[in-house]
Amino acid sequence: MxxxxxxxxxxxxxxxxxxxxxxxxxxxxxxxxEKKGPTAEEIVASSVDVPEITTNLADGSFIKISFKIQMNNEDAKAEAEQRDFQIKDIIIEQLSQMKPADFNGEQGKTNLKARLKEKINQVMQEGKVDQVYITSFILQ
CATH class of the missing domain: 1.20.5 (Single alpha-helices involved in coiled-coils or other helix-helix interfaces)
Known part of the structure; x- marks a missing residue:
């Protein structure tokens, strides 16, 4: 070679x-x-419970609803607990603009959760909302 x-x-x-x-x-x-999501313990550790809220809807009917709001970290959870009055105000404001038909099907509740996530994130400074869960729901 x-x-x-x-x-x-x-x-x-x-x-x-x-x-x-x-x-x-x-x-x-x-x-x-695979990106693994947070464990159940991590979700609970970074979540805030919003106790049952009863309020009128736009057409005069009323709703009883409660939420669990998952924050992205424990500092955000602490901030959300301090801002509970603002979070409740946002929830009531959003609900008061809705009608019973807005809750029909999965999409109605999904839209509400997305709006709440967006609005709550606007007031948060130390973190953000990862997920909003509806934990009870009664519409009359």
């Missing part, structure tokens, strides 16, 4: 090895790791 072939072959082998090592490293560190 000529010297040129030996150098070319050595370069090709080196490039192949480097590519293989790079592929293994990339797959190892960016593998199919």
């Amino acid at each position: 000529s010297k040129l072939w030996k150098v070319t072959l050595a370069i090709l082998i080196t490039i192949t090895l480097i590519a293989a090592v790079a592929l293994v490293v990339v797959l190892k560190f960016t593998g199919n790791e």
